[in-house]
Amino acid sequence: MHGAGQRRTTIKDVAEAAGVGVATVSRVLSGGSASAETREKVLAAAARLDYHPSALGRNLRRRRSGGVGLLVPDITDSFYARLADGVLSCARSYGEPVTIGVTGDDPERESELIGMLIEQSMDRVIAVPSGDGDAWEPVLRSGVNVVFASRRAEPEVADVADVPVVLADDRGGVRTAVEYLTGLGHRKIAFLARRGQSQRVAAFIDALEALGVPADDELIAHARASRDSAYAAAAGLLQRRPDVTAVLTGGNILGEAAVLAARELDVRVPRDVSLIMFDDVPWAELCSPPLTVIAQPAQDIGYRAAELVLRQGRRPRTVTLPSELIVRASCGPRRPR
Amino acid sequence: MHGAGQRRTTIKDVAEAAGVGVATVSRVLSGGSASAETREKVLAAAARLDYHPSALGRNLRRRRSGGVGLLVPDITDSFYARLADGVLSCARSYGEPVTIGVTGDDPERESELIGMLIEQSMDRVIAVPSGDGDAWEPVLRSGVNVVFASRRAEPEVADVADVPVVLADDRGGVRTAVEYLTGLGHRKIAFLARRGQSQRVAAFIDALEALGVPADDELIAHARASRDSAYAAAAGLLQRRPDVTAVLTGGNILGEAAVLAARELDVRVPRDVSLIMFDDVPWAELCSPPLTVIAQPAQDIGYRAAELVLRQGRRPRTVTLPSELIVRASCGPRRPR
DNA sequence: AAAAATGCTGGAATCGTTTCCATGCACGGT
DNA sequence: ACCGTGCATGGAAACGATTCCAGCATTTTT
Structure with missing residues (x-):
């Protein structure tokens, strides 16, 4: 010693x-x-x-610990890592420490973490909510300053309704992607979604209908947060529905799974199916074929959310950041399989 | 309200x-x-x-805030994200919150963050050290329980010397990789290193010499932490030395840069150069060609480091976790360019 | 049966800061 | 010359826990 x-x-x-x-x-x-x-x-x-x-004395006296809490589903997922990076970078400029918790997209774990935040008297929290809005009610009621990032809490119960949210423009992103695919002649377009992406799924259905393409519930596959579950969903979809000619995946983990599953099942991209992935990650360009993606401003989302939670003053209710379709080489004209 | x-x-x-x-x-x-x-x-x-x-009262009384501090160079890098995930997962089982700071591999930022940890009275810290050992002396002297992960602090000054370290078996990993490459006939093997990877560079030189291949300083390229710097280093190396037939990269960012640079310069992998990347990331398999890698137990490193810092009792000085060569398709027999 | 040991219990001190409030001083206006 | 105003200042009271210590009751030992 x-x-x-x-x-x-x-x-x-x-x-x-x-x-x-x-x-x-x-x-x-x-x-x-x-x-x-x-x-x-x-x-x-x-x-x-x-x-x-010492922050200890100050915190006790102020009855709140400084710093901000950050709850993400999976820090290993490039998207959330970049989001966290945005938060950290903003917090740094305010000199505030950031405490991170990983929810695994599991409402129960989320609740545990919320409990920890309360125990720590964290009064500023940024979260990618996993559980339903109810889980957040007590926190809000106790005066904690919460901002949601990348998703809203669903269902939107009374109190949660006026929590500020920083979102990517999912609706616009999905619409652009769907328009692009239908423009290539695709009609049987599937969506590989993860739990909690109902926003994107809804936008997907709307986009299809706006283009006069009938939406088919069976073409929407759901996966849990893990890579295994993502792979299972991707493989299942491709096997079950040989008629799909294009797939849109709700995130980079699902995109990875789709590429893997397609390769395994000897489905060629983009010859047999076209593929568009949500979220531009560095490897999308290295992939074979390079993936067409809907880029998400993950880092900005984090940064803006941190600004909202750290800067006092009037706060807008919803901040929407643009998504962008980046065309690479994973989509081609429709060719029946 | x-x-x-x-x-x-x-x-x-x-x-x-x-x-x-x-x-x-x-x-x-x-x-x-x-x-x-x-x-x-x-x-x-x-x-x-x-x-x-309330943790506030308890912390003040105990004169230390609970929880552990974690300092990584870049949370956006899959390796550190997985390391952080390991830490978080272990900390969760102890019910301890984790406060993360990003150093950007910059000693100055690291010092700032250390200052913050002290202000917060964090007495348990896991760090991937960026600065020299001196920066850590005051912290250690003030009784903070520090564990280094993934690297040692260099130079190893007096006090830092007995900080526990959790490392991957770089030496073994490098040796296996170099043996594999020489086995394929390669003699002009380059190493793309990032700052702070002197450990690996040394192992690289040793491995070459053990096999009777003369080490050439010019075949060791250095990059800073950013993607841009990595790309510049990779492209520079490939252009400057058309005689290299194999490249080993010190991390996944550098690997990505090498693939990109090779593609840009019309250098074919593995026809013109063979490529081995440190750190197995999910996309290594999706890459074209799928990359042969030295897998790193990033998550384990984090987990073990967290165990060391959270579990009281006698602590080993160094924990070394195995690296593993995973052969995919980015290496081939030597063919002069 | 007296003495010693043991086990629960609660009052009070403590941790290091912020902030309320009372005090004292200087200054300017009447 | 007096009084009100304003400002700088320091003592003391929070904040919410843990923990020392002394007091008491009970049990064990001699």
């Missing part, structure tokens, strides 16, 4: 060294009013003693 | 409701000794009042 003996220097030590009261030290250090002379004395003493205020 | 008026229920409320003293409540709730009867009363009262102890 090292110098575990020496006590941390406290505000009291500084006060003593500067010959003033603790209140004055606190005021000087947190920008309150003080005479130039006192300010100087205090600053000098603080520097001399190498004083660093 | 919602019910911001209602005060949080404290231990005092519970004590009153149960008709006992606060000390007793605290003991019951943290597993101290108490009579069965009192225990019951306290538990009932706590449940009735929906009491959740």
